[in-house]
Amino acid sequence: MTKINDFAPAKINLTLHVLGQRPDGYHLLDSLVVFADFGDRIEVSPNSELALSVEGPFADGVPTGEENLVLKAARLLDPVRGASIHLYKELPSAAGIGGGSSDAAATLRALGEMWGMPLPGNAMTLGADVPMCLDPKAARISGAGEGRMPVEGLPAMPAVLVNPRVGVPTPAAFKGLATKNNAPMPDVIPDFVDVTAAADWLAGQRNDLSAPAREIAPVIDDVLAVLDDALLARMSGSGATCFGLYPDTETAQQAALRIAAKRPDWWVAPVTLNP
Numbered sequence: 001m002t003k004i005n006d007f008a009p010a011k012i013n014l015t016l017h018v019l020g021q022r023p024d025g026y027h028l029l030d031s032l033v034v035f036a037d038f039g040d041r042i043e044v045s046p047n048s049e050l051a052l053s054v055e056g057p058f059a060d061g062v063p064t065g066e067e068n069l070v071l072k073a074a075r076l077l078d079p080v081r082g083a084s085i086h087l088y089k090e091l092p093s094a095a096g097i098g099g100g101s102s103d104a105a106a107t108l109r110a111l112g113e114m115w116g117m118p119l120p121g122n123a124m125t126l127g128a129d130v131p132m133c134l135d136p137k138a139a140r141i142s143g144a145g146e147g148r149m150p151v152e153g154l155p156a157m158p159a160v161l162v163n164p165r166v167g168v169p170t171p172a173a174f175k176g177l178a179t180k181n182n183a184p185m186p187d188v189i190p191d192f193v194d195v196t197a198a199a200d201w202l203a204g205q206r207n208d209l210s211a212p213a214r215e216i217a218p219v220i221d222d223v224l225a226v227l228d229d230a231l232l233a234r235m236s237g238s239g240a241t242c243f244g245l246y247p248d249t250e251t252a253q254q255a256a257l258r259i260a261a262k263r264p265d266w267w268v269a270p271v272t273l274n275p
């Protein structure tokens with residue numbers, strides 16, 4: 001029986017500038033997004049009914065009914081066709097790293113291949129992060145999430161992802177913004193010789209959702225504090241996951257071990273953020 005596997009990598013917003021708000025309430029973004037070599041896995045196979053099974057360290061709490069983004073993605077592609085979908089959940093949910101969105105995008109790719117269908121143009125209806133996850137490579141994201149310009153010239157970046165196991169609801173983080181009309185990134189994102197040069201430039205950029213997310217979940221300050229040996233530490237998306245960039249893989253792995261020993265209740269993952 002034909003089985004198709006796909007990978008749903010964690011999405012990291014290296015920057016997240018909020019430029020304004022549309023009349024429908026959605027915010028206009030200017031965000032530099034990369035994807036980790038760590039994430040969920042999807043396996044699809046032919047089946048008469050549409051069925052979803054979920055396992056893995058973060059399976060608990062992931063909805064298994066029609067509200068799961070994986071099933072919504074399948075229904076977007078074909079409202080009636082059946083498939084068996086298995087989701088292996090490695091990523092914490094509601095964590096600012098696009099877990100559900102990346103799962104939905106991987107489902108669209110895998111079922112699209114199995115059913116011989118192109119990727120839909122309306123993936124945005126599943127969530128603002130889904131279009132950027134369809135082609136999980138470094139990109140500058142604009143609009144409410146639908147605009148995507150590939151970004152060349154980023155190095156592979158050793159990093160540590162840290163989540164304090166506190167969820168931040170995305171709408172609440174946007175609602176808490178003190179100012180909605182903030183400055184974009186510079187027009188040109190330079191090429192960087194290495195992760196240190198990238199971190200230096202990123203330090204001059206922002207995640208505008210960081211301040212409201214820290215109001216909602218003050219533990220984010222503790223997460224940023226344990227990443228104080230990183231070249232750069234910042235929150236991703238609407239939080240609460242933060243990333244620290246490190247000069248090399250070994251240093252990142254050592255930092256991850258140190259943080260995991262200090263905070264055994266937190267989720268800590270040494271990763272590489274791919275260009």
Ligand SMILES: C[C@](O)(CO)[C@H](O)COP(=O)(O)OP(=O)(O)OC[C@H]1O[C@@H](n2ccc(N)nc2=O)[C@H](O)[C@@H]1O
Nearest residue numbers: 025026027101127128129130144145170171174237238
């Ligand atoms: C914060 C980011 O993760 C950055 O990549 C995304 O903007 C959010 O992506 P997402 O979780 O897929 O977002 P959705 O599920 O579409 O939206 C959740 C909620 O976030 C708010 N939202 C989202 C995206 C956006 N550009 N403006 C918004 O104001 C809206 O209140 C929306 O109801």
Ligand SMILES: Nc1ncnc2c1ncn2[C@@H]1O[C@H](COP(=O)(O)OP(=O)(O)OP(=O)(O)O)[C@@H](O)[C@H]1O
Nearest residue numbers: 068069093094095096097098099100101103129237
């Ligand atoms: N496949 C899925 N995996 C995780 N959560 C899902 C999934 N499908 C639906 N959800 C629901 O979506 C909510 C948001 O989860 P998700 O992991 O996508 O958030 P996030 O990482 O904050 O996303 P983003 O960075 O896009 O804002 C969860 O609380 C959960 O109820």
